[in-house]
Amino acid sequence: EDGVTVEELAEKLGKTPAEVIKVLFMLGTMVTINSSLNDEQVELICLEYGYEAKKVNNASALNFEDMDIVDDPADLQPRPPVVTIMGHVDHGKTTLLDHIRKSRVAEGEFGGITQHIGAYQVPVNGKKITFLDTPGHEAFTAMRARGAQCTDIVIIVVAADDGVMPQTREAVDHAKAANVPIIVAVNKIDKEGADPDRIKNEVSELGLLPEDWGGDVPYCNISAKKGIGITELLETVIIVAEMAELKANPKRLALGTVVEGRLDRGRGPVATLLVQNGTLHAGDPIVVGSTFGRVRQMLNDSGRSLKDAGPATPVEITGLNDVPEAGDKFMVFPSEKEARRIGEERAKIKQEKERNTSSAMSLDDLFNQI
Numbered sequence: 022e023d024g025v026t027v028e029e030l031a032e033k034l035g036k037t038p039a040e041v042i043k044v045l046f047m048l049g050t051m052v053t054i055n056s057s058l059n060d061e062q063v064e065l066i067c068l069e070y071g072y073e074a075k076k077v078n079n080a081s082a083l084n085f086e087d088m089d090i091v092d093d094p095a096d097l098q099p100r101p102p103v104v105t106i107m108g109h110v111d112h113g114k115t116t117l118l119d120h121i122r123k124s125r126v127a128e129g130e131f132g133g134i135t136q137h138i139g140a141y142q143v144p145v146n147g148k149k150i151t152f153l154d155t156p157g158h159e160a161f162t163a164m165r166a167r168g169a170q171c172t173d174i175v176i177i178v179v180a181a182d183d184g185v186m187p188q189t190r191e192a193v194d195h196a197k198a199a200n201v202p203i204i205v206a207v208n209k210i211d212k213e214g215a216d217p218d219r220i221k222n223e224v225s226e227l228g229l230l231p232e233d234w235g236g237d238v239p240y241c242n243i244s245a246k247k248g249i250g251i252t253e254l255l256e257t258v259i260i261v262a263e264m265a266e267l268k269a270n271p272k273r274l275a276l277g278t279v280v281e282g283r284l285d286r287g288r289g290p291v292a293t294l295l296v297q298n299g300t301l302h303a304g305d306p307i308v309v310g311s312t313f314g315r316v317r318q319m320l321n322d323s324g325r326s327l328k329d330a331g332p333a334t335p336v337e338i339t340g341l342n343d344v345p346e347a348g349d350k351f352m353v354f355p356s357e358k359e360a361r362r363i364g365e366e367r368a369k370i371k372q373e374k375e376r377n378t379s380s381a382m383s384l385d386d387l388f389n390q391i
């Protein structure tokens with residue numbers, strides 16, 4: 022029997038085994054800490070604690086992307102913001118991300134080498150900011166196209182010596198469509214002839230009225246290369262995040278989005294996940310896109326091994342059967358049996374879809390040949 026035990030379920034729900042045993046006792050079932058629970062019992066306990074395990078145990082769990090996640094407001098806690106940097110090519114996105122990533126190593130809190138896992142966290146005045154470090158907005162766009170909304174704040178980088186360019190407009194459009202707060206970073210102010218005020222004028226015409234002109238968009242003048250204005254930019258992110266009152270429930274089973282997936286020769290499928298709600302634990306049974314497994318190794322962006330990862334934490338995990346795609350959703354299930362059932366079913370549906378599209382294409386090819 023592969024069911025979840027009383028002890029495992031209690032841990033996932035943030036309760037003591039005694040509490041879980043008591044709930045079942047009140048419902049007329051005697052169990053011990055090591056008892057394996059059946060689906061119905063898991064469902065009853067989860068319901069008791071306000072979790073919608075019911076959905077996990079029926080067909081709708083197959084489409085967990087569309088599940089309504091309802092948390093008890095009492096369980097909600099502030100979480101770090103997830104930030105994406107966008108802008109025209111060569112305006113300094115990579116330089117800015119690199120500068121921010123390196124500067125936190127200097128802060129000593131993270132000590133050591135940072136890994137490149139597609140996302141990272143930096144400490145700012147005792148708070149944290151999570152940066153998505155995916156290549157440009159292609160990934161952001163791809164993720165959004167797949168319904169993955171995992172950015173809370175967008176920083177639009179505009180080079181002071183170049184101004185608004187086609188991809189600047191595109192980035193602004195994406196940020197507006199995502200309905201998230203925007204911060205404008207006017208970059209390269211160290212360059213000779215740079216005129217940040219002219220840029221501000223240009224950018225404001227995209228409907229981004231600066232705060233100091235009575236609007237609600239913060240503008241920061243920076244030099245990503247020289248490290249000028251970055252502290253102010255990060256502090257602005259914290260202020261904007263606080264106004265957004267971002268919250269999540271660290272007690273629930275984790276769910277979130279795949280930032281990157283790849284096959285490592287030694288370690289097998291490796292995925293960078295962004296935990297968006299709940300806490301991900303080493304050992305958790307998990308469905309990721311149309312693959313599944315158990316979280317075997319979990320590393321943070323410094324390559325350090327983690328047992329638990331709360332909301333807005335980016336982690337790299339192994340233990341999946343297959344490589345997921347960026348933008349895939351993941352969700353932890355109460356038991357490995359459940360994760361396997363849902364994962365296998367989703368894989369089957371995906372195969373079916375792929376077969377249909379490929380046969381449709383060959384039909385097209387056929388017509389093309391006639």
Ligand code: GDP
Nearest residue numbers: 110111112113114115116208209212244245246
């Ligand atoms: P991306 O395409 O938006 O990622 O732009 P990059 O970060 O690759 O930067 C493009 C070029 O601009 C590189 O040669 C950078 O060194 C340079 N650059 C980036 N930020 C600054 C800056 O603040 N000042 C100056 N002078 N050059 C910068």
Ligand code: MG
Nearest residue numbers: 114115116157
């Ligand atoms: Mg770049």
